Amino acid sequence: MSDGRLLDEDASFTFAEDDVESPSEVLQSWPVLVVDDEVDVHEATQLALRDLLIEGRMVRLFHAYSAEEAYQVLGDQTDIAVVLLDVVMETEDAGLQLVRRIRNELENRSVRIVLRTGQPGYAPEIDTIRTYDINDYKTKSELTRIRLFTTLAAAIRSYWQIHQLEMNRKGLELIISASTGLAKLRAFRLYAEGVVTQLSAMLGIEPEGLICAVTASDGSPPRVIAAAGRYRDLIDRLLEDLPDSAMRRALCDCLDSRQHVMAHGMCFFFGVSETAGIAAYIDVEKEPDAVSKNLLEVFCANATVGFENVLLQQRLYDYAYTDPLLRVPNRKGFIEIVDGRVNGKDTVLALVDVDDFAEMNTVLDHDFGDRVLEAVSRRLTSVFTPAAVLARVGSDTFSVLGSADLVTSSRIEAIFAAPFDLNGEMLRVSATASLIKVGQQQNANADMLKNASIALKQAKVLKRGRATLFSEDLSAAARERIRMLTDLRVAFSAERLFLAYQPQVDLISGKVLGAEALLRWQTDDGRSIPPDKFIPLAEQSGLTVPIGEWVLRTACRHLKRLTDLGHVTFRMAINVSHTQFREPGFVPALGRAVHDCQVDPGQLELELTESVAIGHIDSTTAKIQEIRRMGISVAMDDFGTGYSSLSVLKQLNVDRLKVDRSFVKEIGEDGDATGIAELVIALGHQLHLVTIAEGVEQEEQRRQLLKMGCQEGQGYLFGRPMPAKEFEAWLAAQR
Incomplete structure (x- = not known):
């Protein structure tokens, strides 16, 4: 048969003349894989398909001589259109098993497979077609040149239809993904890429050579926002x-005329209100027919609405994630951007807080404060971005996340070393910054900001106006304090706090004179939290006053019970913190507690620390006198451990002086090692005060204290702090 007869039999096939330039150099080709273990079959197929054009494209052959080699080629060349596959190769069903692997393992559903066999009786044709996803099944003797051309053309057309459907699906997925991506910064570009892919599918070409350009409504020049294929590097x-x-001229003409342009390729115009226009360019020479033009115009009209929606979503995103004044990410935006980016030990998060910003807003005005923030933001941006992430995470607080080499204390301090220019007015601004190293396991989320905020609070107390690097251990300790404070609030609300009572005795006779009420906290799991851990927390958190009033009333109720049990001369000592004592309503609250619990004021003693007098000597003295007039005695606790002086002690006019346990601890067989305990006791005698030593644990300490003239004692030697029921039993045994 001659080549001319082949042309007569199928007009869709054409052959290039020998002296014409190979179309493979100027046209896209159809990749076809020939799989056969016989070299002759490869040579015959190559000869039969030489210079063949199908739908305007050359056929480009790939060769494999085993099923395994074919599997590797298909894994590397994902755009193979047709596989001409021998059934029997290294095994009798090697070809059929390869079909299974192509569909199941490679998940390639678009490539068309034509089975060729030299043993027609091996596998029945109907069963094979029913069982395997193949395009055709031919014996090698059937595949003459004309039938090979016909079979291959049908397979390629089938492949191209499936490929176009897949392109349509991907384009629609991109459009839908962008249309619903309310919280995605890249939604606009995703949508534009989807439009690119969808238009390519409608025009029957690969998604290549298409560019989407936008010009902003503010007059800024047009910019490429999406591109496909070989033009992808032109984005931005x-x-x-x-x-x-x-291409440049066609896009400019399209944007200027605000309509589709069909010269020098094809340009489609999208009249999006948020912009001065969007243009899409495709590098195709053949102009579409009237029906296709109509479909394209309908698609462009719908795509324009989609662009409007995506831009609306972008505005909503900006409102939610961008600071409107400074145009940098806000707290939510910062977490969104950096989530997942922290993956090494060389990352540092810094919080930069402008000092005295509230006073600027109060004394001057909010407009002035805004100008300060804008100036600070500009300088931070110039130093740290784009290598680091900058955001405004508080009213006057910025966050910077970047490498440890970039985000340093010295660099932050240098930013605030020079005055800021506020539209010609020079102003010096100081800032306090905390820097924390973000560990390898640390997630970039709200917890990370929480850790940095804790460090910033510590920095403002310890090193105000400086940039300080804090360790994760320090942040962890602060987080533990916050957790304990939360637990303390819950424990107080749930009445999990209780009082323990430690006896106070006469050092000579050993007679029990009274007890000190001590606050205790036991958790649900039975753990006891030491007072030196939770009492400072209560003082810092504002719980001191309500807890103090609870202690006062609980101790008074127990005193009333002990009195009813016959302990009519029993003295109850109650600690009062300086915060509670300074409350304006403390004395009336004390009077109400005494009245409500029906106790004798003479059986109550308040223990005050020397800190109550610091800076408030006159008001403190007056309040103590008011308490003593009620019949309640007052003891000075922890005397000598702080700032007290003899003159202060004389002015306060208290009843009892407690010798601190730290001084008692120094007393041994050889007497008072430091002499401080003896000095405090002598001072008490000089001021006609009763002295009581706390922390007495050894008999020798009791004897030495007696020699010094101390009258009373408290400590493990006499009794440990005991809960109410246990203390009552102990007290009954003492009688």
Whole structure:
């Protein structure tokens, strides 16, 4: 048969003349894989398909001589259109098993497979077609040149239809993904890429050579926002910088005329209100027919609505994630951007807090404060971005996340070393910054900001106006304090706090004179939290006053019970913190507690620390006198451990002086090692005060204290702090 007869039999096939340039150099080709273990079959197929054009494209052959080799080729070349596959190769069903692997393992559903066999009786044709996803099943003797052409053309057309459907699906997925991506910064670009892919599918070409350009409504020059194929590297380039002059001219004409342009390729115009126009360019020479043009115009009209929606969503995203004044990410935006980016030990998070910003807003005005923030933001941006992430995470607080080499204390302090220019007015601004190293296991989320905030609070107390690097251990300790404070609030609300009572005795006779009420906290799991851990927390958190009033009333109720049990001369000592004592309503609250619990004021003693007098000597003295007039005695606790002086002690006019346990601890067989305990006791005698030593644990300490003239004692030697029921039993045994 001659080549001319083949042309007569199928007009869709054409052959290039020998002296014409190979179309493979100027046209896209159809990749076809020939799989056969016989070299002759490869040579015959190559000869039969030489210079063949199908639908305007050359056929380009790939060769494999075993099923395994074919599997590797298909894994590497994902755009193979047709596989001409021998059934029997290294095994009798090697070809059929390869079909299974192509569909199941490679998940390639689009490639068309034509089975060729030299043993027609091996596998029945109907069963094979029913069982395997193949396009055709031929014996090698059937595949003459004309039938090979016909079979291959049908398979390629089938492949192209499936490929176009897949392109349509991907384009629609991109459009839908962008349309619903309310919280995605890249939604606009995703949508534009989807439009690119969808238009390519409608025009029957690969998604290549298409560019989407946008010009902003503020007059800024057009810029490429999406591109496909060989033009992808041009994304974010200005339209005027595009290297192809014909493409550049076509896009400019489209944007200027605000309509589709069909010269020098095809340009589609999208009249999006948020912009001055969007243009999409496709590098195709053949102009579509009238029906296709109509479909394209309908698609462009719908795509324009989609662009409007995506831009609306972008505005909503900006409102939610961008600071409106400074145009940098806000707290939510910061977490969104950096989530997942922290993956090494060389990352540092800094919080930068402008000092005295509230006073600026109060004394001057909010407009002035805004100008300060804008100036600070500009300088931070110039130093740290784009290498680091900058955000405004509080009214006057910025966050910076970047490498340890970039985000340093010295660099932050240098930013605030020079005055800021506020529209010609020079102003010096100081800032306190905390820097924390973000560990390898640390997630970039709200917890990370929480850790940094804790460090910032510590920095403002310890090193105000400086940038300080804090360790994760320090942040962890602060988090533990916050957790304990939360637990303390819950424990107080749930009445999990209780009082323990430690006896106070006469050092000579050993007679029990009274007890000190001591606050205790036991958790649900039975753990006891030491007072030196939770009492400072209560003082810092504002719980001191309500807890103090609870202690006062609980101790008074127990005193009333002990009195009813016959302990009519029993003295109850109650600690009062300086915060509670300074409350304006403390004395009336004390009077109400005494009245409500029906106790004798003479059986009550309040223990005050010397800190109550610091800076408030006159008011403290007056309040103590008011308490003593009620019949309640007052003891000075922890005397000598702080700032007390003899003159202060004389002015306060208290009843009893407690010798601190730290001084008692120094007493041994050889007497008072430091002499401080003896000095305090002598001072008590001089002021006619009763002295009581706390922390007495050894008999020798009791004897030495007696020699010094101390009258009373408290400590493990006499009794440990005991809960109410246990203390009552102990007290009954003492009688």
